[in-house]
Amino acid sequence: MTAAAAPERMPALYLSHGAPPLADDPLWPAELAAWSAGLPRPKAILMVSAHWEEAPLALGATDGGVPLVYDFWGFPEHYYQVRYEAPGAPRLADSVRKLLRGAGTPVQDIPDRGLDHGAYVPLVEMFPAADIPVLQISMPTLDPQRLMDIGRKLAPLRDEGVLIVGSGFFTHNLAALRHAGGGVPGWSAEFDAWGREALDAADVDALLDFEHKAPAGRLAHPRTEHFAPLFVTLGASEGELGSRRDVVDGFWMGLSKRSVQFG
Numbered sequence: 001m002t003a004a005a006a007p008e009r010m011p012a013l014y015l016s017h018g019a020p021p022l023a024d025d026p027l028w029p030a031e032l033a034a035w036s037a038g039l040p041r042p043k044a045i046l047m048v049s050a051h052w053e054e055a056p057l058a059l060g061a062t063d064g065g066v067p068l069v070y071d072f073w074g075f076p077e078h079y080y081q082v083r084y085e086a087p088g089a090p091r092l093a094d095s096v097r098k099l100l101r102g103a104g105t106p107v108q109d110i111p112d113r114g115l116d117h118g119a120y121v122p123l124v125e126m127f128p129a130a131d132i133p134v135l136q137i138s139m140p141t142l143d144p145q146r147l148m149d150i151g152r153k154l155a156p157l158r159d160e161g162v163l164i165v166g167s168g169f170f171t172h173n174l175a176a177l178r179h180a181g182g183g184v185p186g187w188s189a190e191f192d193a194w195g196r197e198a199l200d201a202a203d204v205d206a207l208l209d210f211e212h213k214a215p216a217g218r219l220a221h222p223r224t225e226h227f228a229p230l231f232v233t234l235g236a237s238e239g240e241l242g243s244r245r246d247v248v249d250g251f252w253m254g255l256s257k258r259s260v261q262f263g
Contacts, residue, residue: 006159007043010039010161011163011237011263012263013259013260013261014167014230014233015167015247015259015260016169016255016258017167017168017169019072022252023082023121025252028257032125035247035259035261036125042163043132044091044161044163046089047118047119048139048167049118050139050167051116051117051225052113052116052118053140054139056106058108058113059107060110060136061088061114062111065085066113067114068083068114084124086115086134087132087134088134116136119136119167139232144210145208145231151164151236151237151238155235157236158263164233164236166230166231167229168225168228170259171191171192171255172220172221172255173188187219188216188251190220191220192251192256195214195256199260202241202242202244211224233262237262241262244262245261246258246259247259
């Protein structure tokens with residue numbers, strides 16, 4: 001018998017997932033579909049979303065059929081009718097537990113916690129067949145160094161065919177947008193340009209200290225949860241930061257959609 005081929009090493013992604021209406025944008029769904037079409041087929045997907053903070057680090061549902069988390073309010077009814085019934089990923093959950101607990105990171109299970117919109121909104125566009133096992137884990141902290149360390153611990157999963165995805169938004173200040181008068185506000189454009197240059201230079205130290213180093217850092221991210229998943233992705237890609245490519249750029253409703261791939 002021929003031995004099974006080893007899984008192809010997967011890249012690690014950071015994407016700007018937007019709000020549910022981004023799925024109706026004339027451009028964004030096609031950009032994500034083209035992105036996924038160019039990726040090796042994952043054996044499983046590990047999602048880290050801006051919309052789940054829980055400590056200790058938590059593993060979401062590992063069985064299929066757990067309802068999605070519609071963690072938004074005041075939208076038209078059809079956004080609450082979206083379904084994404086991906087298989088659970090119990091084997092991936094076992095691997096995550098071993099990697100994190102073995103490195104001294106506490107892990108808990110919340111088996112009735114389904115995918116939130118930071119996970120399923122992009123997955124609907126990238127893998128619409130919902131036939132790849134998906135596991136979502138929480139961010140136990142917003143501290144960039146600690147999140148990067150978690151990414152480092154999870155990096156071996158990439159050699160097992162696991163696609164690691166940090167899902168946030170490259171700029172995110174909804175309150176300030178209400179006073180921006182339309183278009184792309186200066187703080188969003190400035191932060192996006194700074195972030196692109198820091199990524200170009202693989203300047204991890206600057207990125208880790210973005211609240212102080214970036215122009216308009218606190219305006220672009222008055223609370224840092226939408227930038228934070230990037231640090232898990234950076235940790236999972238350490239040593240390959242020069243391989244980065246920007247897959248999606250531009251702005252939506254004044255916010256930067258910048259989304260990147262490592263590896």
